[in-house]
Amino acid sequence: MTARKPALRAINPEGEGNEFEFCGTCAFANVCLPEGYDKTSLAELHCLIEHVGPYGANEHVFRLGERFGAVYAVRAGMVKTCLVDEAGREQVLGFHLPGELIGLNGVYAARYPCDAITLDTTTLCRFSFPAMATLAQKLPRLQEQLFRLMSKDILRGSMLAGDFSADERLAAFLVDMADRHARRGLSAVRMVLVMSRTDIANYLRLAAETVSRVLRKFQDEGLIAVDRREVELRDPDALRRIGRAVLR
Amino acid sequence: MTARKPALRAINPEGEGNEFEFCGTCAFANVCLPEGYDKTSLAELHCLIEHVGPYGANEHVFRLGERFGAVYAVRAGMVKTCLVDEAGREQVLGFHLPGELIGLNGVYAARYPCDAITLDTTTLCRFSFPAMATLAQKLPRLQEQLFRLMSKDILRGSMLAGDFSADERLAAFLVDMADRHARRGLSAVRMVLVMSRTDIANYLRLAAETVSRVLRKFQDEGLIAVDRREVELRDPDALRRIGRAVLR
DNA sequence: CGAGATGTTGAGACATGTCAAAGCCAGTGG
DNA sequence: CCACTGGCTTTGACATGTCTCAACATCTCG
Numbered sequence: 001m002t003a004r005k006p007a008l009r010a011i012n013p014e015g016e017g018n019e020f021e022f023c024g025t026c027a028f029a030n031v032c033l034p035e036g037y038d039k040t041s042l043a044e045l046h047c048l049i050e051h052v053g054p055y056g057a058n059e060h061v062f063r064l065g066e067r068f069g070a071v072y073a074v075r076a077g078m079v080k081t082c083l084v085d086e087a088g089r090e091q092v093l094g095f096h097l098p099g100e101l102i103g104l105n106g107v108y109a110a111r112y113p114c115d116a117i118t119l120d121t122t123t124l125c126r127f128s129f130p131a132m133a134t135l136a137q138k139l140p141r142l143q144e145q146l147f148r149l150m151s152k153d154i155l156r157g158s159m160l161a162g163d164f165s166a167d168e169r170l171a172a173f174l175v176d177m178a179d180r181h182a183r184r185g186l187s188a189v190r191m192v193l194v195m196s197r198t199d200i201a202n203y204l205r206l207a208a209e210t211v212s213r214v215l216r217k218f219q220d221e222g223l224i225a226v227d228r229r230e231v232e233l234r235d236p237d238a239l240r241r242i243g244r245a246v247l248r
Numbered sequence: 249m250t251a252r253k254p255a256l257r258a259i260n261p262e263g264e265g266n267e268f269e270f271c272g273t274c275a276f277a278n279v280c281l282p283e284g285y286d287k288t289s290l291a292e293l294h295c296l297i298e299h300v301g302p303y304g305a306n307e308h309v310f311r312l313g314e315r316f317g318a319v320y321a322v323r324a325g326m327v328k329t330c331l332v333d334e335a336g337r338e339q340v341l342g343f344h345l346p347g348e349l350i351g352l353n354g355v356y357a358a359r360y361p362c363d364a365i366t367l368d369t370t371t372l373c374r375f376s377f378p379a380m381a382t383l384a385q386k387l388p389r390l391q392e393q394l395f396r397l398m399s400k401d402i403l404r405g406s407m408l409a410g411d412f413s414a415d416e417r418l419a420a421f422l423v424d425m426a427d428r429h430a431r432r433g434l435s436a437v438r439m440v441l442v443m444s445r446t447d448i449a450n451y452l453r454l455a456a457e458t459v460s461r462v463l464r465k466f467q468d469e470g471l472i473a474v475d476r477r478e479v480e481l482r483d484p485d486a487l488r489r490i491g492r493a494v495l496r
Numbered sequence: 497c498g499a500g501a502t503g504t505t506g507a508g509a510c511a512t513g514t515c516a517a518a519g520c521c522a523g524t525g526g
Numbered sequence: 527c528c529a530c531t532g533g534c535t536t537t538g539a540c541a542t543g544t545c546t547c548a549a550c551a552t553c554t555c556g
Contacts (some may be wrong), residue, residue, distance in 0.1 A: 032333040033311075083406075083410075083496065085493050085496060086492075087493075090408060091410045093406050093409065099334065104398075104399060104402060105399055105402040105403050105406075106399070107395050107399035108396050108397075108399035108400040108402075108403055109403075113403055114406075120490075133388070133391065133395065134388075137385065137388060137391065140381070140382075140385055141287075143384065143385065143391065144380065144381065146395070147336075147354075147355050147381065147394070147398065148355055148356050150352075150355075150398035150399065150402065151352060151353055151354070151355035151398065153358035153402045153405075153432060154352060154353040154356075154398065155353050155356055155401050156402045157362055157401075157402055157404075157405020157406055158331075158341050158353075158362075158405050158410075160409065160410065161333075161341065161405075162339045162453060163453045163545095165511080165512095166275065166511080166512070173517050176390055191495070196533095196534070196535090197534075197535060197536090198534080198535095205409070205410060205411045206411075206512075206513090207512070207514075207536080208534090208536095209512090209514085209535090209536080209537080210511090210512060210513075211535095212535065212536055212537080213512095213536085213537085216536080216537090220517075228520095228535090230520085231459065244334075244368055245333050245335075245337075248331065248333060326502070411513090413543080413544095414543080414544070427513080443503095444501095444503090445502075445503060446502080446503090454544075454545090455544070455545050455546075456502090456503080457503090457505080457544090457545075457546085458505095458543090458544060458545075459503095460503065460504055460505080461504085461505080461544095464505090466505080474553095476503090476553080497556105498555105498556095499554100499555095499556090500553105500555095501539105501552105501553085501554080501555100502551100502552080502553075502554090502556090503544100503550105503551080503552070503553085504549100504550080504551070504552085505548105505549085505550080505551090506542085506547105506548090506549085507545070507546105507547090507548095508544095508545105508546090508547090509544105509545085509546075510543105510544095510545080510556100511542105511543100511544090511545090511549095512540070512541105512542090512543090512544100513540105513541080513542075513543090514539105514540085515538105515539090515540085515541095516537105516538090516539090516540105516543090517536105517537090517538090518535105518536085518537080518554105519534105519535080519537090520533105520535075520536090521532105521533090521534085521535095522531105522532095522533090522534105523530105523531090523532095524529105524530085524531080524532105525529095525530085525531100525535105525550105526527105526528090526529085526530100
């Protein structure tokens with residue numbers, strides 16, 4: 001608990017000692033807290049939150065085809081979203097860190113269009129979507145926030161569009177991950193990639209072997225230091241340069 | 249005008265002679281008309297619509313980096329959205345038919361993250377986004393519709409994710425286009441691909457030569473008949489089978 | 497009709513995928 | 527503590543789909 005505080009303080013600098021404290025341990029904090037809601041609005045938002053988990057690694061948060069009823073904010077841990085086609089081949093759509101929201105792509109068809117699987121011990125906040133939409137009716141800022149979050153997901157989807165080389169993809173992946181870590185107050189250069197190489201490869205549309213080889217090459221070139229699933233970015237600028245076409 | 253009526257009737261069967269007629273020539277009709285708004289709500293929605301165009305081919309509707317202020321519904325013609333990186337290489341994100349909405353990906357950064365370029369003589373409806381958001385505050389159905397449309401765009405973004413073969417991509421592209429044509433009341437098997445081969449290739453992350461070759465192969469196999477930019481799907485089911493992994 | 501854009505076709509190159517084998521670590525049970 | 531198992535990961539050798547380059551064909555439009 002107390003060990004987690006520093007990171008949280010970075011997410012929400014004003015969080016310490018203000019009236020929104022009740023939300024402080026929930027990663028959705030950075031979605032709603034900085035938005036200047038008044039106390040009663042926040043109370044209403046708080047009412048529709050349901051803490052779920054902890055899940056172990058490799059459990060489903062929701063499944064492809066399930067009726068869509070809620071979105072989830074990752075509170076701790078990591079989640080991947082992925083599709084499995086009839087042949088059983090998996091396609092990873094994304095990795096989701098604490099503070100990030102999953103499930104918004106289920107609104108359209110009123111069913112989840114993908115699986116969400118924990119990679120790690122994970123806890124989440126569940127937001128009933130109908131309730132949230134109703135509340136957004138009263139809170140313009142919440143509606144706007146939802147629009148922005150959805151818009152962000154649209155953008156993210158087009159990130160790996162384009163025929164990029166394995167080097168570009170992997171460099172962009174590392175930098176993106178590091179940036180997202182940093183935004184949560186964690187180190188911008190050291191991180192643990194909790195997902196398997198296979199998952200990374202799958203996400204980047206590469207073969208696992210290619211990921212292995214490129215990581216080794218990056219290491220040989222002094223761009224990174226890899227030890228199992230721990231990575232240190234030794235030359236973030238160079239990586240950013242390599243991946244710039246993907247990151248744009 | 250009257251020549252366009254049959255297609256519109258297909259979009260909105262009740263359109264003829266009802267009180268929503270004023271909106272009948274606008275492609276956004278199928279977004280709002282079937283939703284059961286009352287007359288005054290529709291009037292308000294109508295107020296914030298601004299008809300723009302006609303544009304000729306190859307004109308910008310909006311540009312990368314421009315301040316985001318509105319979304320556009322294609323009324324007639326076709327629009328492509330695309331990114332251009334610093335090296336001048338283009339990346340086509342999508343093609344947009346009448347009735348489809350562009351610009352939603354600009355909400356997040358309050359700037360358009362891509363260019364929107366007409367492929368054809370095109371007219372559009374411009375919806376001020378702030379005004380629309382405000383109205384959505386009063387009209388739950390409108391808010392829901394916006395959520396659904398954004399969610400749909402998120403889904404569409406992940407369509408070409410995955411390492412698909414050239415055959416899969418092209419088959420899926422043809423079927424998807426035909427389906428979208430059909431949904432607008434046009435032929436489900438004959439269509440004009442107004443965009444260039446280069447644009448198609450670019451969209452599908454293939455080389456233009458590959459598109460050429462695969463189209464020829466499909467023709468040799470009797471799946472399609474191509475004549476310049478006109479295409480007839482001779483065996484839609486087979487195409488759908490080939491492209492099923494992409495279409496899912 | 498000519499010129500420029502657009503599309504097609506062929507030959508060869510190359511990045512990445514595939515397959516197979518071996519290495520490495522974590523956990524299990526003796 | 528060790529041997530064993532099973533999952534990942536790495537590495538090497540080879541196969542192949544798609545790209546690149548270049549030539550040519552075809553259409554469009556002044």
